[in-house]
Amino acid sequence: MDGQNVNDTPDAYYKWDDTQVLYAVEIDDQSNVSLESIKAGIDYAIANEYVLLLYGHVITSGTPAEYQTSTSKLEEILSYTKAQGGDFYLLGDLGNSSWSSATSNVTANFTISADTIVAGGDVTFVGYSINQTSEFLDFGDGTSSTSANVTHTYATPGTYNAVLTVTNGIHSHSITKTIIVTTGRTGGVALSWDDVQNIGPCYENLATFQTYNASCTMNINNLSAWGQGTTDNLSALHNAGWEIAGHGYNHLNSIEFLNNSTSEEWLNQEIFPNIAEITGYGYPVYSLAYPYSSRNETTDSLLAPYFRTLRSTNFETVNVNESNAYYKWDDARVVYGVEIDDQSNVSLESIKYGIDYAMQHGYVLVLYGHAITSNVTGEYQTSTSRLESILNYTNQKNGTFYLMGDLGNSSWVPSGRFSNVIANFTVSSDNVYTGENVTFADYSVNHTIQLLDFGDGSNSSTANVVHKYTTPGTYTVNLTVTNDVSNQSITKTITVIQSTPPVANFTSNLTTGLAPLDVAFTDASTGLPTPTSWLWDFGDGYNSTEQSPKHTYSAAGSYTVNLTVSNLNSTTSTTATITVLNESNVLPVANFSMSVTRGDAPLSVTFTDLSQYATSWTWDFGDGASSTDQNPTHEYSSAGTYTVKLTAKNANGENSTTAQIIADRKSSGGSSNGGGGGGGGSPEPARNVEVKELSQVSITNGKAVQFDFTKNATCVVSVGFDAKKTVGKTTTIVEQLKNKSTLVSNLSDGVVYKYFNVWVGNSGFATSANIENPALCFKVEKAWIKDKNIDKDSITLNRYSNKTWEKLPASLSGEDNKYLYFKSSVPGYSFFAITGKMTSNEEDESHTGEATPNSGTQEQDNTEPGIEPDGDSKITPGFEMIYCILGLLGVFLYRRK
Template identity: 30%
Template sequence: MRSKTFLLYAGLVVLFLALAIPGASAADTAKAGYITVGIAPVAQFDAHYAFTTIPTKVEFVDTSLGSKPMTWEWDFGDGVTSTEQNPSHTYLRRGTYTVKLTVKNAYGTSTAIKTDYISVGMPPKAAFVGSPTSGGAPMTVAFTDQSTGQVNKWTWDFGDGQGSNEQNPVHTYWAAGNYNVILTVSNEFGISDAMRNEYITVSGDLAAKFDAFPSSGKAPLATRFTDRSTGSPTAWSWDFGDGMTSNQQHPSHTFMTAGSYNVKLTITRGTETASTTQIINVGGVPDADFVGSPLQVNPNENVQFTDKSGHAPTAWSWDFGDTATSTVQNPSHSYQVKGIYTVALTARNENGKDTETKTGYVNVGMPPKADFRPVTTPYAQYAVPKTVQFVDQSTNMPTSWAWDFGDGATSTEQMPTHVYMKEGTYTVTLTVKNNFGSDTAIKQDLITVGGGAAVDFVADKTTVGVGRVVSFTDLSTSNPTNWVWDFGDGTTGTGPNPDHVYRATGVYDVTLTASNPYLTNTRTKNQYITVLSIPRADFVADRTKGGAPMAVAFTDKSSNAPTAWKWDFGDGASSTEQNPTHTYTTLGVYSVTLTASNKDGSDTITKVNYISTTLAPVAEFKANRQVGKAPFIVEFTDLSSNNPTSWSWDFGDGTSSTEQNPRHIYLYEGSYDVSLTVANQYGADSIYKTGTSAPASAVVTTEAPAAAATEQPAAVATAEAPAAAKPTTQAPLSAAVPLLATVIALIGAVFVSRK
C-alpha cells in the first residue's frame, strides 16, 4: 500500500515539476505573441537621494514588470550588491556611479543599466544641443540642457552678446553670422563649461558667388564649379553659356569647343533669387576688356579708349553707342550729342572672339538725376534704434552724393548705412552732382522708427461645424517672435499658425497679441468664427470582405445630430436610410460615400476601396482564451468566409493542424504567434495574429539622468497582419518529460483505485 501511495505522490510531483518549472531556453527565446503563457520580466527602477550630501543614502525603488514570484540582483556601482526588492544603500565617497538591476522570474531575465545614474558630491558636466542650428535671420533656436549630475545654476552665452539663466532657453538671432554658444553649469562642488564653436549659423541676404577651376585652357576644357553663395540658398540653377545647364550645387562641366562662355549661377531661397556671372575662356579666345578716359565730357570732346583684352587679340571692333564704330586697337572718339552712351568692344584672334559691353559708360553733357531707396530687414521694421541702408539709384553718372537723414545726421557716401536712435518719422534728402550739374530728391516721411506693429491674421474658414479644425495664420508685418491667441471660447494658443477646435456652437471673437523684442500689439476680430451644429459624417460596416452576394450592414456614426443621410455604395446603388443594409451581387472593390445633413449644413466622407467581394475565402479566427498557465488548452474557432475547403494552422510552438476548429495544448511557458491559411478552388488567404507582450530577456541601458524604463503594454491580438515569417518558441523541456509524468501519475491512480 505504501509503495502504491508513494508512486502516486511521486508521479504527481514529477507532473507538477514538468508543468510548473520552465527551462532556461523558454525564458531566453520567448517572444511577443497571440498566445501568452506567463509574462517575462522587464527590469526598471527609480532612486531618491540628495545629490550634494556625503555620505549619501539612496532609496532604490523597483518598478519592474512581469509575473511573480521574482528575484532581484542589484549592483550599486561601488562594489556593493543587494538582493532586496527595494534596497537602501549609502555611498560613502564622492563619485558618479552606474547602477544595474537584474530581475528574474519563471519566464525569463531582464537587466536595466543606468549609466552615471548616481552622482554624489560631484560637479556637473555641461552638455547641450540646439535646434535648429542653421537658417535665415531672424532665427529662433531652442536650446536643451543635457548636463549630467546635479545642476543648481545655468549660464548661457549665445555668442551675440545675449545670454540666459534658464535651463532650456529659447533665443532669437537677429543678424547673419556664425555664433559660438557656451553653457556653464554649477553646483556646490564646482562648475563645468560646454562650448560649441560656430555652432549656430544664421544666413542673411542671398548673395550668389562661385569659383571655377580651371577658368581657362584648351578645348575640351573640364571645369569644376564650386558654389560659394551666402544666405543659405535652397536651389541652384547653372547656365554654362553653351546651351547646357545644371541644378547641382557643385557641378562639373566640359566645354567642348573654343570660345568665351558667360557662366551664370542663379540661387533661390523661397521667393528670393540672386545671380552672378563669370567668363570661362576656352582655347585661348580673347578676354575682351577696355577703359575709357575721361568718362564725363562735353559734346565734341575726345574720349580715349584703351584695349585691355587678354589672350592676344589680333582684331578689334568698337561700338561707341552713337552709331559710330572703329577697328583700331586704342581709338579716340568724340560724341556730338548730349547723352549717356553704352560702349562695346569685340576682340578676336584665331581661336575665337569675345565681347565686353559697358552699359551707360560715357556721360556726354548730362547732369545727374537723383533717386534712392531705403533697405531695412523686416524684423527691424519697428525697432528702436533702427538701422537703415540707403541705396543710390541715381542716373546719369553722378560723381558726388550728399545725404540728409532728417535727424541732423549727414553722409557723403554713395551707399550709406545710418542708425536712427529715437522714435519718429524722418524725411530723407539726397543731392547728387557731376561735371554738368546737380539734382536733389526729397522723400517726405520716408523712415518710421518705432510705432505700433501691424498685427493681422486670417482663418482658413470662418463658418464651421462643432468639432472641426480651424487653422489660423499670422499676417503681422512686424516680424513678431511671440504670439498669444484668444480663440473666444475660453481657450488660448501660441505660435504663428495654430489650429483650434471649437467644441460648442456660437459666434466667437478672436484676438491675436503679437510681440517682438521691441513692442507688443493686439488685434481683435469681432464675431469672426461662427460654429454651427454641422454634422461630421462617419460610418462603419459590419463586414468589408466576403463572397458575392454579400449583405453589408452600414451603421451611421455621424456626430452633431444629422437629420438626413445619403449613401452611395459604389456599385451604382444608393440609400437615404440612416443605417441601411446593402447586398453586393458582383465581384469587385467598392468605395462607399456618406453625406450627412441637418439644417446647419452637410458633411461628406468617402472610404476608398472599403468593400471587396471575392469568391476566394477570407481568413479569420478567434481563440476562446489567450493568456494562462501551462499546460494551457486553447480552442480555436474558424471564422473564415466564402466557404474554405482546407485549413492550415500554425500554433507557433512548432506544431500545426489541418482541422477546421482545432483544440491545442500549449505545454510550455512562452509567447506564441498563430496563423491560419484557408483555401478553396478560387484561391487562398492567410491571417497572422501576434501580440505586444514584453520580451522574455532584455537589457535596458539608460544614460544619466535616467528615467524609468517604459512600461510594456499587455498582450494585444492583431486582427489582421501581413503573413510574415512566424517565430516559434523553443520548448524548455522535452515533450517526453510531461508525458512520462502524466503516465506515472495515472499508474499511481490506478493502483490506488484497485485497492
C-alpha cells in the first residue's frame, strides 16, 4: 500500500481479527517511507500487540535504486524490532485462522519403539502423518496394516523395511524405516580348514589363532597315512579347543561316486572309514565338509544319521549371496561356506561386510580355507596377513568363533554304530605299600563291558573300584573295554613296596629348665609308609595332633611326654621326660672357661662364668688368692700348676667345679701341640693379642658342633668339629695377634696376612678322644690381596705343632664385596698363620713371615663393650657364615663317609 507515514495507514497492521486481506508498507529506500515512520509503526504495533506488515524487494549494500533496500536500513529495522522486544511473524501466521485447503500436500511420518529386536519380539508403530485421509503400513514381512498406530510381531530374523504410505485423494507420500530382527545370539564366524595335509600349517599358526581366542574346525581325510608328526600336530590343535571333522576318507566327489556306485558302497568306502578313523584317535565327529562341495538331497539324506552339520560351498562373494553364507540358528543341517583363500575371488572387504552382517543379526558367517602360508603362490592358499585381518576384525567386533559342530541340526543324536570305545582309567597312586588302598577311577568312553585285571590274580568287572595289594612287587594292571563293534585295552604299572610298622621317636630342644618352660618337640618317627598321624600327650593334661608341636609347661614337675604315631600298618608309642624346675628349689650348676690355661709366669688369666642358676660366685685360684666377682681376672706370678675352683651358689645350695692352670718358667712353644692343640686356654702373652672373640655352644656327643664368630672382630668366621663327648656349654676363643707369637718359630715362606690362635674349651678337651673332623673357616680382605699383589689361589692356612709349621690346604668357599672366604680341615686347634704368595717372581722379603700390622693396639674381647662388626662390609650381618657353614658341613660329611 502507499503512504509516507505508517501511522497514517491503519490498515498496515494485522490485529489478530482473522482478516484475510492484509496491507503492507514498502520499506525500499526510494518508497518515500522514512525510517522514523517505520520505527513509529513498530512502537505502535508492540504497544497494541499488533503485527506491522512490511515488504521490500532487492537488498543492496551500494547506493539503492528503485525497488532496492539498503543493508543499513534493513539492519536498522531488524535491530530496532529486536531491541523493542518485538517478534518476527510469517505471513502464513496471519489471516483467516479457520482456512483449510483440500488440496494440501500430505506428509507421511511415523515412529517405531525399536529398530533392532530379537525374533518373536514386538515393534510399536505410532503415526504422525499430516493431511492424510488414508494410511497403509507394510511391515516388510508380507503383512500390513491400514493404520500406522499398531503393534506388530516379527517372528523371523532378518532385515525388514517398514513402509508407510499416506494419501488424501489428490496427493500421496511414503516413508520407510528399517527394522533388524536378530536371533538373540552372539554373532560370529565358523572357520574351518580342509584337507589332512593342511594340519601342519594350521599348527604352525596356532599362536596366531590363540591371540584372538579363535578355535576352528579341521576337516581331515586318511590321517593314518601321514605319520606321527601330523598326528601329534592334530592332537595339539584339538587340545587347543579345535574340532576334528570328516572330509571323506579318500576325498572323492560324492555325486560322481554315486553315479557309478551304490549308496552303501559310498558310505562303506568314503564315510564310515572316515568317521571310524577320527573316532579311533579319540576325537568325536559332529560335522563333515563335502569334498569339492559336491552334494545333493540324496547325499544329505544318507548322511543325516551320522552328522549334525554338513558343509558345502557358497561359491559367491558374501555381498552377492549373503543369505546362504550364514547359519541363522534355524537347525539347517546343510550350511554353505565362503572360501577365504586369497585367489578365491572373495575380497577381504566382502568378508568384513559379512562379519558385520552376522554380528548385526546374530548369525554365523561360515568361512573355510585350505593351506595357510606367508607367501601365496597359487590357489587353495590363505595368506597369514589375510587370516590375521579376518581374525582381528572378528575379535574387534566382539564376534564369537564357532565350531562347525556348534551349528546344524540341534536335535541330532550321534549314531552308536561308530562310537568306538576308548579305554581309560586312573589310579590314586602308582607307588604304594602293601595293605594300602589303591583307588581306580574309570574314564572309558562308549563301553558296555569292562574287565579290570589287577595283575595279582584278581580282577573286577568295573574300573571304579578300590583294591589292596598284599605282596610287594611290580604289577601290570590291564583294563579292557568293549561294545558291539569295538574293544580296547590300556595298562598301567603299579609298584608295591613292603610296608613296615612305625617306630615312634622324637627330640626336644630342652629336657629341663625353669618354669614356665617352652619346649619345641620334633617328630623323628620312621616307618614305611611314614606315619600319617601323631598324638602327643604332654603329661600335664594337654595334647596335640601336630607333627612337631610346641608346648609350654607352666608349673614345676617331672612330665612324661608320650608320642603315639600310626601308619597303615599299626600304631606305636614312645616316651621321654621333661623336668621343669622351680626357681625356689633348683640348685646351681657350676661351669667356667679360661682365656689361658698355660703360659709363662707372670701369667694373667681371665675367667668367664658359664654357670646356670647361680646368684653368687666364689673363686679359689689355687695360689692362696680368691674372688667373688662373676668374671674375674687373676695373675699367677710364680711358675707352678694351680687348681682353680669355682663354687656357684644360690638360695637352694651350691655346686663346684675345677680346672688346672700351668704357669711356666719360660716359653713352651716347642710343645704347643700338647697345650694349644688339645684345646683349653691360651699361653699367648696378653701384650701380643690385638683382639679376641669368644663363642659359646652346647656340645653333645654325636652331634656336629659349630662355633660362629659373629662380631667380625678377627679373621676367623667359624670353628667346627664332630663331638665324641657331651660336655654341655663350651667356650672357644680366637686371638688375633699383633705380630708373630713368641711361642712359635718363623715361617719359611709366604706373605703373612694374620697370625691367630684358637683355643677350644677347658684344658685338654680338644683332643682326638673328644672331637673328630675339626675344621676352620677364615676370611681374607680383598684389599690386602690387591695391595700385596697376592695370588688368591695361593692362600694357605699354616698351623704350628710339634715345633714346626704345617701347611693346610684352603679352598675358596665364597666372597662378598670386601672378603674372600676359605675353609680348611685342620688336625687340631693351636697357633695359626694365613699366608699367600705374590704373583710376581720377586717377593717382598720385608713381608715374609710377618703379619700385616693393624692400626689398633687395644686388647679386645667380645665379652667387653666396643667390639662391633666390621663397618666396611656391605653384606647383611651373619651372611658370611653361609659360605663357611656350607663349607664345614662339606668337610664333616666327607670325613664321615
